[in-house]
Amino acid sequence: MRIATWNINSLRLRIDLLRRLVQQEGCDVICLQEIKVEDGLFPLEAVKALGYPYIRFHGMKGYNGVAILSKIPFTVMDPKDWCLKGDARHAHVVLDGDVELHNFYIPAGGDIPDPEENVKFAHKLQFLDELTAHFAAGAKAGASAKGKAIMVGDLNIAPLEDDVWSHKQLLSVVSHTPIEVEKLTAVQKAGKWVDAVRQITPAPTKLFSWWSYRSADWTRNDRGRRLDHVWVTPAISKRVRHATILKDMRGWTQPSDHVAVIVDID
Template sequence: MISIASWNINSARLRMPIIARFLEQEAPDILCLQEIKCQEHQFPYKAFEELGYTHFAVHGQKGYHGVATVSRIPISEFSRHDWQDNGEARHVGVELTGPEAGALAGMVLENVYIPAGGDEPDRAINPKFGQKLDFLERMTRWADKVDRPTMIVGDFNIAPLESDVWSHKALLKVVSHTPLEVETLKRFQDAHGWTDVGREFIRDPQRYYTWWSYRNKDHTVNDRGRRLDHMWASPQLAQQATGHRIVEDARTWEKPSDHIPLITEMAS
């Protein structure tokens, strides 16, 4: 078995203590991080190496965005797509290599951070919303040509199902759950026939949240969460998924991210 985790960490350097806690507690083979918020030379490589994670693919930039995939089994950087079309560091892809990957050798793991899209769900008055939709359209054109076993994980910044949000009615006009975003994400899903691995194991309509706003001092009081983070797989690859879970306690750790980690286990 190989376990793959994904986590929008909201600053890798600031939150290295809880990353270490997570790696020691859950021990995934591969961890995909989003919003590392540092340049590549500033990434805390040594801290990861001390925890046994010695393989890296880091795509960073100063102060914002950035993604990194760290692994204790061999990986090689495979791709960097500029789906934002402005040079922002929002994607890195790796290939699993070496005998440790077993039957998953050659699998591609894409790590993505889709833009949040601002506050107003109208591209005419909010350019950030238009950029988000355009990002997804570029991803969709890419997905239509994917011809290898692939998993794409990360912060999609869209909660597509009614059970992915604390209130479908209250959030219909809120960026991340608008019908237009849901439809755009569905086109991306259909372009390759992606399987939403999380929902294969945490079935709709079960509650399934991965993000709670920092505005709520205690997120457990009203539980106003959304499922913004996803792990999707090519149809045949998805059949090798043997388990999926979230680590919701991580939202209560010291200086937490507003997102929690997701873990998928794959038969290798």
């Protein structure tokens, strides 16, 4: 199975780029974040025409939203209402073969890394705490530790020093602050998740999946961050064969500021 995760930053605006990704990579499952389309306007037929008959989308008007496109049949599970905000940040299915799949779009957190001064950052930290509690409960039941599960998405945190262009300069920048890294690590430990990309390409190799639109020339500066992740349970980590980040996508016409992350699982 080839699975991809990509913050597309508007599905309708970039559906031609999605088509290009499908033609180039032939993914079996594609998980999208920030689709920015309410459910009634989701381009269902256009997406099915790309070769994905099984589609789960959970959207809202103008921002957020997630979708799972699959060639593999699945059972749709109800998404949890994280932080009681109803803001379409989670899609959850069980693929044939009893593989649980979570697609997350974790809040970005704004610009000020202080929950007292910035409600967006407070929301992000609360979201991470709820994730930890959720997966810890699953692990106690044996589901995560023994089962086959995959968690992907734009987690909006670059956890390792080599997941950012400059660890020292970004320590006080939202997405790489110590408290965010600490809380994301807690989520990972709670679910016994294995970072599939770093399993294939461990640190200290630098890996990025996001480059800011604010950079005049992202190729020259290469000031990226690895915000997009594919995590798997131990049962699946043994079957991970390849992982790649499609950096070239950042140079496509009218690109998202994120690129796709792809993992091959035997």
